[in-house]
Amino acid sequence: MSEYLKDxxxxxxxxxxxxxxxxxxxxxxxxxxxxxxDVDGAGLASVVDGIRAAGGSANAQVADVTDxxxxxxxxxxxxxxxxxxxxxxxxxxxxxxxYFADHERALPKWHKAIDINIKGVVNGISxxxxxxxxQGRGQVVNxxxxxxxxxxxxxxxxxxxxxxxxxxxxxxxxxxxGKIKVTTVKPTGVTGTNLASWIVNEAAIAGLVGQxxxxxxxxxxxxxxxxxxxxxxxxxxxxxxxIKPDDLAAAVVHVIDQPWGISLSDITVRASGEDxxx
Numbered sequence: 198m199s200e201y202l203k204d205x206x207x208x209x210x211x212x213x214x215x216x217x218x219x220x221x222x223x224x225x226x227x228x229x230x231x232x233x234x235d236v237d238g239a240g241l242a243s244v245v246d247g248i249r250a251a252g253g254s255a256n257a258q259v260a261d262v263t264d265x266x267x268x269x270x271x272x273x274x275x276x277x278x279x280x281x282x283x284x285x286x287x288x289x290x291x292x293x294x295x296y297f298a299d300h301e302r303a304l305p306k307w308h309k310a311i312d313i314n315i316k317g318v319v320n321g322i323s324x325x326x327x328x329x330x331x332q333g334r335g336q337v338v339n340x341x342x343x344x345x346x347x348x349x350x351x352x353x354x355x356x357x358x359x360x361x362x363x364x365x366x367x368x369x370x371x372x373x374x375g376k377i378k379v380t381t382v383k384p385t386g387v388t389g390t391n392l393a394s395w396i397v398n399e400a401a402i403a404g405l406v407g408q409x410x411x412x413x414x415x416x417x418x419x420x421x422x423x424x425x426x427x428x429x430x431x432x433x434x435x436x437x438x439x440i441k442p443d444d445l446a447a448a449v450v451h452v453i454d455q456p457w458g459i460s461l462s463d464i465t466v467r468a469s470g471e472d473x474x475x
Contacts (some may be wrong), residue, residue: 199227199454201453201454201455201456202224202227202228202229202450202453202454203227203228203229204228204229204230205224205229205230205283205284205453206229206230206232206275206279206280206281206282206283206284207221207224207229207230207231207232207283207284207285207286207453208232208234208271208272208275208282208284208285208286208321208325209221209224209231209232209233209234209285209286209288210234210235210262210268210285210286210287210288210289210317210321211234211235211262211288211289211290212231212233212234212235212241212244212288213233213235213236213237213240213241213243213244214235214237214240214244215390215442216288216340216387216390216442216445216446216449217233217235217286217288217289218244219442219443219445219446220286220288220446220449220450221233221244221248221255222244222247222248222251222253223446223447223450224450224453225248225251225253225254225255226251226253227450227454229254229284229453230254230255230278230279231245231248231253231254231255231256232255232256232258232271232274232275232278232279232282233245233255233256233257233258234258234259234260234262234268234271234289235257235259235260235289236259236260236261236262237259238257238259241257241258241259242257244257245257256274256275256278258270258271258274258275262289262313262316262317262320262321263312263313263316263317263320264320265320265323265324268317268320268321268323268324269320269323269324271324272285272324272325272328276328281328281332282325282328282329282332282335283332283334283335283336284335284336284337284338284453285321285322285324285325285335285336285337285338286338286340286449286453287317287318287321287322287337287338287339287340287362288340288449289313289317290313290314290317290340290358291306291309291310291313291314291395292310292355292393292395292396293306293307293309293310293354293355293395293396293397294351294352294355294395294396294397294398294399294401294402294404294405295307295351295354295396295397295398295401296350296351296398296400296401297353299397299398299401302397303354303397303398306395306397307354310354310355310358310395311354311358314355314358314359314361314362315358315361315362315365318339318361318362318365319365321337322337322365322369325337326373326377329373329376329377330373330376330377333376334376334377334378334457335376335377335378336377336378336379336380336453336460337366337369337377337378337379337380338379338380338382338449338452338453339362339363339365339366339379339380339381339382340362340382340384340449341359341360341362341363341366341381341382341383342355342356342359342362342383342384342385343383343384343385343465343467343473343474344356344359344405345357345358345359345360345361345362345363345383346360346383349404349405349407349474350401350403350404351398351400351401351402351403351404351405352401352404352405359383362381363381363383366379366380366381367379367381370462378457378460378462379460379462380452380460380461380462380463380464381462381463381464382445382448382449382452382464382466383463383464383465383466384440384445384448384465384466384467385440385465385466385467385468385471385473386405386439386440386471386473387439387440387441387442387444387445388420388439388440388441388442390442405473405474406472406473406474407474409472409473409474412472413472413473416429416438416439416472420439425438428470429470432444434470435469435470436469436470437468437469437470437471438468438470438471438472439468439471440466440467440468440471444466444468445466448464448466452464
C-alpha cells in the first residue's frame with residue numbers, strides 16, 4: 198500500500214460480506230478510516246471488530262441502500278466522526294439472473310435488484326455529493342459489470358441495472374469534473390461470492406459464457422471436483438481461469454490508492470484465461 202490510502206475516509210456499501218468486506222479490510226490495512234454500510238448489522242459489526250482488532254480504524258453504519266435517509270444518515274455519521282468523506286464505494290449489488298419467461302417467479306428479485314443496483318447507487322452519490330463538493334475533492338467508485346456492456350440472454354434486468362450504473366458514473370464525472378473523481382469498475386464472473394444466491398434460473402448462466410459454454414462447463418465441473426489444473430488456478434499463469442473476490446477487491450483498492458491528480462476512470466477486471474463473454 199502506498200501513502201495515498203493513509204487517513205482517507207472511505208465509505209463502503211455492502212461491507213458486511215463479499216467484495217465489500219475485503220475492500221474494507223484492505224483499505225483499513227493501508228491506513229484509511231473505513232465506514233462500513235450494510236443492512237446486515239451483525240455481519241457488519243464482525244467486519245468492523247476484525248479491522249479494529251488488527252489495529253485499523255473503522256465504524257459500522259447499519260443502513261439499507263434503497264432508503265436515502267438511512268444512507269444520508271450513514272454519510273453524516275462518517276463526517277461527524279472523521280471530518281470528511283474522501284471516497285464512496287458503491288459496492289452493494291445483487292445478480293438476479295433469469296429469462297423473461299421466468300417473470301412470474303423472477304419479478305420480486307428483479308424489482309429488488311433495480312432498487313439496490315440503481316437506486317442504491319443514486320442514493321449513495323446523493324448522500325456524499327454536497328460534502329465532497331464542499332471539500333473540493335472526492336472520489337466515487339461504482340461497481341458495474343461487463344454484463345452492463347450489452348444485453349445478454351438470461352441477464353436482461355441485471356445487465357440493464359449495471360448499464361445504468363455506468364451511465365450514472367459517466368454523468369457524474371462530467372458534472373463534477375475537477376472536484377469528484379469517478380471510477381467505474383467492471384468485473385466479469387467471480388467465484389466465491391454470495392451473488393449466486395440471487396440467481397433465479399441457473400440455466401441463465403449460459404448466456405454469460407455464450408459460445409464458451411462447453412469449456413466453461415468442463416472447468417466448472419473440475420472446480421466443483423477440486424480438480425482444476427495448476428495453470429488455471431495460479432494467478433501468475435496466463436491461463437488463470439476465474440478471478441476471486443480478493444483479486445477484485447485488490448483492483449478496487451488500487452483505483453483508490455492514487456494521488457488526487459490521477460483518476461483511473463474505467464477498469465475491467467477479468468482473468469486472462471476465462472470463459473466469460475465481453
